[in-house]
Amino acid sequence: MTDRVQVAIVGAGPVGATAANLLGAYGVTTLIIDREPGIVEYPRAIGVDDETLRTFQTAGLADEILRSAIQNVPLKFFDATGRCLADIRPTAQDFGWYKRNIFLQPEAEAVLRHGLRRFPHVRLMLGTELRQLRQDADGVTLSLSGDHEVRADYVIAADGGRSPVRGMLGIPLEGSTHPRKWVVIDCANDPLDAPYTALHCDPRRPYVCAHLPDDRRRWEFMLFPGEDADEMLAPHRVADLLRHHVADPNVVDVIRARVYTHHSRIAARFADGRVALAGDAAHLMPPWAGQGMNTGIRDVTNLCWKLAAIVQGQADHSLFDTYDSERRPHARAMIDLSTTLGRILSPTRRSVAHARNWFLRTASLAPAVKRWVLEMRFKPIPHHQKGFVVPEDPGKRLSGVGRMFVQPSVETTEGAHVRLDDVLGPWFAVIGFECDPLAELNDAELAAVRTYRPRVVKIIESRAGERWRQQPCVDRDTIVVEDVHNQLRPWFQARGRDVVIVRPDRYVAAMTTADALGSAVTYLAGQFIVSGADRRG
DSSP states (O other), rough: EEEEEEEEEEEOOOHHHHHHHHHHHHHHHHHESSSSSSSSSSSOOOEHHHHHHHHHHTTTTTHHHTTTTTSSSEEEEEOTTTEEEEOOOOOTTSSSSSSSSOHHHHHHHHHHHHHHOOOEEEEEEESSOOOEEOOOOEEEEETTTTTEEEEEEEEEEEEOOOOOOHHTTTTOOOOOOOEEEEEEEESSSSSOOOSSSEOEEEEEEEEEEEEEETEEEEEEEEETTTTTHHTTTHHHHHHHHTTTTTTTTGGGGEEEEEEEEEEEEEEOOOHHHHHHEEEGTEOOGGGGGSSSHHHHHHHHHHHHHHHHHHHHTTTTTTHHHHHHHHHHHHHHHHHHHHHHHHHHHHHHHHHHHHHHHHOOOOOOOOTHHHHHTTTTTSSSOOOOOOSSOOOOTTTTTSSTSSOOOOEEEEOOOSOOOOEEHHHHHHEEEEESSSSOTTTOOOOOOOHHTTTTTOOOEEEETOOOOHHHHOOOSSSOEEEEETTTOOOHHHHHHHHHHHHHEEEEESSSSEOGGGGGGHHHHHHHHHBBBGGGGOOOO
């Protein structure tokens, strides 16, 4: 007998488990499998950014994951003498969360897997291996260990850097493998008073030192040519590496040590037929920007709402095709950033290291450059100029379309202060700033809006008064909230618009005015939305 699901996910790491939670929240019947019987405990990701936390918020798990994390952690670059070359402290919370946070991946994975229990339509199968994958025009058949067969409308391959699914599809992983290996050592009983992540640009042996939750610390040391990777994991060699950085290596409890090889690679395509690659299956990058896992979470944040719209009959397959065009360019940009940071960290020639140090010190004297580094503005932010967006005039100086919408704190009619997304809900939203966004629509345009099943929100200024709160709206279910810190007025004024359509992944699909909303809705509906007569089920 063949089981039937709408989406099957191969791989239950943080990317796959996040996808399953999102699909669960969207009401999609989902099977997620993993060949391991439990959570893998060896050293992996430690950084979680604001965009990922916003996704965890949509899945209803952000606060629980943060209970075991350290928020707002600085990133510093040091030269061989211990002098700070760059101090990165991005305190802004444009998307509702801090940009740099440190966590323990196994603990976060446990939260994500436990979260799946909320959804009776999501099933997790551990100790289960994919043996074969066959797809046709109508779906994908997965042959699993134990003579189990599953038929799915779509498949997400989040099965790691050596992705068996990617191999079955014949998709090449383009790019390069870095020649130097690194030893990663996780320790308990942290002996250092250094509550930050430090990249030590020491040509004698470049290394990274990161403060972790629960009195732990991670060291990462570059290996030189001729050093045997297995030998460097021997307890006495690990102690030798630590001896230069702690007074007594014997007081440090080494939890585990592994050798890693770094890659800068990206799949030639992120989708094939009805199968999508996500996370390490789609891209591999050095760890220096802390963006490997976060980039994978962006993948499934972009992908899962599209799959939900398709399998629930709201959109056709062409929406799935936008996954590659919207995600692949940004993943490549994150690989480039991570590779660049590695080049800053790892020179072992003293002349090159001195030149780097001089450049960084000189550049930091310019206030604009110092602010650019301090606020982490060098991190590429996705900007979807094609896909599920209404294109704007290319000459427009400041556009919100295709970019993630800000998330300020808002006040509900009951007086509660919450993050904006908690009001928007997990699906589409139509937001009007100091206006009813639906006020100018005719009946046909209103019907088109309702195709998206959006939550309609009117945002007014803080303490605007009862008259503004009680103004009638076209949709009686319109939610009216106040902008607690008055952050949205300058945002909307700078862009000359007062209405936005926000996608489930919190990116702006359209930015317009109340009297022009109808044409934006019609444009999007004409591209991807299935008419009522054509819907399945």
